[in-house]
Amino acid sequence: MNPSELTPERARALFRAGLETPTSGFAPGYAQANLIALPREAAFDFLLFAQRNPKPCPILDVTEPGEVSASVFGGDLRTDLPAYRVYRHGELTEERTDVTDLWRDDLVAFLIGCSFTFETPLLEAGVPVRHIEAGTNVAMYRTNRECRPAGRFRGPLVVSMRPIPADRVADAVRVTSRYPAVHGAPVHVGDPAGLGIADLSRPDYGDPVEVGEGEIPVFWACGVTPQAAVTASAPEFAIGHAPGHMAVTDVRDSFYQVP
Amino acid sequence: MNPSELTPERARALFRAGLETPTSGFAPGYAQANLIALPREAAFDFLLFAQRNPKPCPILDVTEPGEVSASVFGGDLRTDLPAYRVYRHGELTEERTDVTDLWRDDLVAFLIGCSFTFETPLLEAGVPVRHIEAGTNVAMYRTNRECRPAGRFRGPLVVSMRPIPADRVADAVRVTSRYPAVHGAPVHVGDPAGLGIADLSRPDYGDPVEVGEGEIPVFWACGVTPQAAVTASAPEFAIGHAPGHMAVTDVRDSFYQVP
The missing domain is CATH 3.30.2040.10 (PSTPO5379-like domain)
Known part of the structure; x- marks a missing residue:
């Protein structure tokens, strides 16, 4: 398995199967994204936070509540990242490779650009x-x-x-x-x-x-900024990616290039 | 009164005093903005709408609920635009030059870039x-x-x-x-x-x-797109600017220029 030769779909399948690794260098040419999923009642405040801090929090996509995939990410947001961090009232309580059983119907997932x-x-x-x-x-x-x-x-x-x-x-x-x-x-x-x-x-x-x-x-x-905000602000619940363990999207890097 | 020689502050004072006119050509060199104010409970959906439609809805600023000025707009959002449109359940019910008595504590105002x-x-x-x-x-x-x-x-x-x-x-x-x-x-x-x-x-x-x-x-x-969305989507209440009758901001055009 050479990370530089994987398609996004194949990389996600490996992560879903349990491969736990930072994703830098995986599926080159395809954009990667930070994940932060928050309850719907906190979503406006967070979207505004991202809007006001576009350098660390450039939004690539936002799901409807409960959705598990996104227009830029054909995989399953609950399983297809290599690792996740779970926060309760601002405390990092778990790191895991699958959050299917924790995903709630009211979670809004934000996908944020990654360097x-x-x-x-x-x-x-x-x-x-x-x-x-x-x-x-x-x-x-x-x-x-x-x-x-x-x-x-x-x-x-x-x-x-x-x-x-x-x-x-x-x-x-x-x-x-x-x-x-x-x-x-x-x-x-x-x-x-x-x-x-x-x-x-x-x-x-x-x-x-x-x-x-x-x-x-x-x-x-860096798109870990939302997780530092979760730590500082203590919303009731949040799921993020483990830093460096990103969502590999289906969108070409070049799509995000400006002249 | 030559519109091309007014400062933003002076232009807003004239509008506050009752001057009702399209603002193209006023206070040249300063950015102008579209206004849409919505109840807090509709604000997430609208912010996401803007996020998903950045060409017509580029967000310049968002107020906290009930605020009447913004970081880009030193005036009073209720009086300092030349004219307003008021929507109830998607119906345009009034056009006015002052909405002070209609401004609610739960209104979130979005200022959106104007051509x-x-x-x-x-x-x-x-x-x-x-x-x-x-x-x-x-x-x-x-x-x-x-x-x-x-x-x-x-x-x-x-x-x-x-x-x-x-x-x-x-x-x-x-x-x-x-x-x-x-x-x-x-x-x-x-x-x-x-x-x-x-x-x-x-x-x-x-x-x-x-x-x-x-x-x-x-x-x-065009930043009237949010008002067309209000018409199509019928939120309980909304206040917008009268098309062409913009919020004259304190921000230089050049601030929004990219290389």
């Missing part, structure tokens, strides 16, 4: 993506930047970090800025302290990655 | 805008294109039309495509029948405008 989507164009532009080379999960951090609140939802901006060679930073900006629906251009380049990140070697989510000689850490807004 | 915003850049690019020259309201039409429904909301796409000289159509596309937050590039160029518009001289909203020799009708998605 894994622009990694294929980055690689095609010759910009190295270290965590794919290393076969690890991307490093993600909670920052000291607060999102704009909406109704009951508030919380910090979460970012993903990729070390980029100094002479490729401009290319990384140029390429990713063409994909605003999957977080777009970086929110910060360089000193992690500017985002309140004390230690790059201790990410809040995912795996650490070394910043090599001649490289600079580059930070993009 | 008047890109008319200044059009004029600066030498593309004529006929209805400004004529001092009339822009011509708007319901089309045979259905929006993507969401919850209780469905309805047709509404468009605005500007006649453009054949050799300036490319410029009109190029300039307006830089402003996706205020409807962006045209949805249709040429034959009105392609949108199901039988007679250009009979717009559904606003004033007719002649398509001259050597000109072609160019159609942009």
Whole structure:
């Protein structure tokens, strides 16, 4: 099984069968998405939160209450991601590979753009993506930047970090800025302290990655931000993906490219 | 009083004092916005409708329930537009210049991008805008294109039309495509029948405008679409602007320009 040769459907079948792995590098050329499913009564507040924070929360699709697939995702949202996190009153209570028995009729699922989507164009532009080379999960951090609140939802901006060679930073900006629906251009380049990140070697989510000689850490807004908002805001119930373990959609990366 | 020399604040003061006029050409350089205010219990469905139909319904701002101003609009949403339309169960029941006594604590106001915003850049690019020259309201039409429904909301796409000289159509596309937050590039160029518009001289909203020799009708998605959705979907209560009688915001046009 070579992740780079899988179709979205085949990748989802493997995850459904129990393969538990970060999805970076899987089914290249197809967009990946973050999941956050919330009860209908919290859905307006969250949709407004996403609307007000489009860099971390670019909405790709929203289901009707109770639906288990989406127009961009032909699979089953309850089984076809590699892993899930379940929150009750803001507490992370479980991590699982199947949430079929927890899916409620009143759950509205939000699919939110993921920066894994622009990694294929980055690689095609010759910009190295270290965590794919290393076969690890991307490093993600909670920052000291607060999102704009909406109704009951508030919380910090979460970012993903990729070390980029100094002479490729401009290319990384140029390429990713063409994909605003999957977080777009970086929110910060360089000193992690500017985002309140004390230690790059201790990410809040995912795996650490070394910043090599001649490289600079580059930070993009991250679709784990909704889960940080769930932690901060404590809605009664929520289901998210396990960070880095995304929904592989049926939509081509190029669909989300702007000129 | 020269509309082209007013600040947003001064324009709003005139409207508050009773001036009832279409706002095209007012306070040039500042973005204008469509208004639709709906009860909180319908707000999620509408926000999702807007999310699913970003060409006609690009959201600039959403208020908390009961608020009467917005981050993009320093005035009073109940008095500072030149005219309003009031809907009860989908029926247009009143047109007024002040809705203070009708504003409810549970109303959520959505401010939606308006194509008047890109008319200044059009004029600066030498593309004529006929209805400004004529001092009339822009011509708007319901089309045979259905929006993507969401919850209780469905309805047709509404468009605005500007006649453009054949050799300036490319410029009109190029300039307006830089402003996706205020409807962006045209949805249709040429034959009105392609949108199901039988007679250009009979717009559904606003004033007719002649398509001259050597000109072609160019159609942009229009922020009256939410009011057509109110008509089609019959929420219990809604307040919109009178078509063409917009909220003049405090935000510069250039804020909404993308590269």
